[in-house]
Amino acid sequence: MLKDQFFLRIPGPTPIPPSVERAMSRPMIGHRDQSMDELISGLIPRLKPLFGTRGAVYVLAGSGTLALETAIVNVTNAEDAVLHLVTGAFGERFYRIALGQGRRAIAHHIEWGQAIDPDDVRRLLREHPDVRAVVATHSETSTGVLNPIADIARIVREHSDALFIVDAVSSLGGTPVEMDAWGVDAVATGSQKALMSPPGLAIVALGERAQKARDHIAAPRFYTDLRQYEKSLAESTVPFTPAVNLLFALDQALELIHSEGLPNVFARHLRMRDMTRAALKALGIPLLADDEVASPTVTAIKPTRFTPKALREAVRREFGVVFAAGQGKIANDIFRIGHMGYMSEADVLQYLAALEVAAKRLDPEISLGAGIRAAMEVALG
Ligand SMILES: Cc1ncc(COP(=O)(O)O)c(C=O)c1O
Known part of the structure; x- marks a missing residue:
């Protein structure tokens, strides 16, 4: 790195x-x-x-x-x-x-x-x-x-x-x-x-x-x-x-x-959210919030087969990708991905690929490529 x-x-x-x-x-x-x-x-x-x-x-x-x-x-x-x-x-x-x-x-x-x-x-x-x-x-x-x-x-x-x-x-x-x-x-x-x-x-x-x-x-x-x-x-x-x-x-x-235009900015954020959520669902990694109430700017992920900390450390160590820990009473239960501001679908594909490799190292059951494929399908529209 x-x-x-x-x-x-x-x-x-x-x-x-x-x-x-x-x-x-x-x-x-x-x-x-x-x-x-x-x-x-x-x-x-x-x-x-x-x-x-x-x-x-x-x-x-x-x-x-x-x-x-x-x-x-x-x-x-x-x-x-x-x-x-x-x-x-x-x-x-x-x-x-x-x-x-x-x-x-x-x-x-x-x-x-x-x-x-x-x-x-x-x-x-x-x-x-x-x-x-x-x-x-x-x-x-x-x-x-x-x-x-x-x-x-x-x-x-x-x-x-x-x-x-x-x-x-x-x-x-x-x-x-x-x-x-x-x-x-x-x-x-x-x-x-x-x-x-x-x-x-x-x-x-x-x-x-x-x-x-x-x-x-x-x-x-x-x-x-x-x-x-x-x-x-x-x-x-x-x-x-x-x-x-x-x-x-x-x-x-x-x-x-x-x-860029406000409607385009908002649509970009929705796509980044939807790509992220589709990927995690395809990988079988649980999300904290339901689809109906999911924020377009931040996604909280609650893995069950490895710790959030292990995942965050792995993506950071191997790829330099920085995700956030949880906060308050759920600090150790989740990790969070920010997808807002100066970020695009290209960044999402990048962090999802890194996340997938790290998750695979921690959990051999992960089907490599399933998440990124789901995200690419959202990007295809
Ligand atoms: C929803 C929300 N409110 C308040 C704050 C506090 O902002 P700051 O850390 O800039 O004081 C934050 C920061 O993350 C936030 O996300």
Whole structure:
């Protein structure tokens, strides 16, 4: 194996396109300079279609976790009741953020690997009529489940005045997010996944109702106070020194995303998911999530005839292919493959072939070629 060659196939950070890498080495600009105004005013309108909103989009320097925290502290007050629909490690993360910020967070735990049942949400809203916000994860990166956000949003709107906040860190840019059409009030994401940029940008969108809340909430906040970003945006600028090179990167990534076209980007992610799942099924290696709720950006695999760790170590050692371990309470039970951002069907064929060889070494029953053949059939269409 080449010493410095490896293939990052984890659910974030994801590989960076060469033109995005080059964009980051552009000469530094001052953040009060005209060129920064141009950069910001070019970025925001190209982010909005990814969120499916005509509302407000804000970019902060920080990781996805900061985006989650920013969303919650701008639309709820300390001590407000917030209902968290927890489907995995990232649902738990959001719940802990809300607790940390002094919210009366209520966790509704769903079995890891399952999606939220919208009917449960109807019942929970009846049980907790005072909730100020409902929180869900779109693509639960720890389990590879895509939650039915549109259906949940409809129920939240029909049965309460609560705002609906969604973690779209591993979905946005890889699968449709339609805030306005679905009735989602706030969406939080990060730069390092389907947006094929480096880690370090926290991006938050607020719809109309959430913008009203932002202006009336008394919760203490400073760096994450979106009123300051709103005021600056009116002048196409930012309140604090931004992560300039990351903005250069995102600008170029958005150029690539929009020139491919969003429907094509989403279709590519679905094909990568379907190829991956077809291959594992053909090999007889179990998947954690069912087809109906499978995320287009990440697949969790639960082998039974060898350990996930042995498989990950084997593909890494022999081929330089990097898969991710599980997280939280299922950390040792699964491994995860990220197929989002700067990745294509060609990459999928490559990692599946490596996976198959490694699996064959660990399990002689594996029928070599069965998985890759199933994936090729999906690619053939
Ligand atoms: C769904 C989801 N939410 C939140 C996060 C947290 O983002 P970060 O690690 O950038 O803080 C992640 C990161 O993997 C994620 O996948």
